[in-house]
Amino acid sequence: MLLAVGCRDGRQATYPVSGRLLVDGQPAAGADLRFYEVSGRTPRLARPYATTDQDGHFVVSTYGMHDGAPIGTYQVSVSWKGPLGRISPDQRDAMPERLPERFTDPTTSGLEVQIARGNNELDPIDIGP
Secondary structure: OOOOOOOOOOOOOOEOEEEEEEEOOEEOOOOEEEEEEOOOOOOHHHOOEEEOOOOOEEEOEOOOOOOOEOOEEEEEEEEOEOOOOOOOHHHHHHOOEOOOHHHHOOOOOOOEEEEOOOOEEOOOEEEOO
16 A cells, blocks of 8 residues: 555645844834745745734744744745834734835745755845835
8 A cells, every 4th residue: 555645634744944034134023924835835825924023033934833834945025014103903804014015925035945855044135114
């Protein structure tokens, strides 16, 4: 009997991915990153994502919290909303983008990362507004 490679539920194997997001050398707290596989093998519902902490650090999740991402080359989009001002945290979508619009589109952000087997500690991503 042959065993299928990968998970029974169609999930691809994931590998730990972490990194740090900076804007002009300073931590970007509360930024959202989305990873779009260049080859398009990862199903849309399983798109890797991360949110930065106060120091700009992030850990990527795909199927579950902090489970990493499948192997591949990814274009990355970044959305960094704020400041809150008079907007409540539950109205985050109404906040203005702090970064130029090109960063919210993975095809124009200029950000690309490679995920391999094993632990993936990405080089710091430093972008400017």
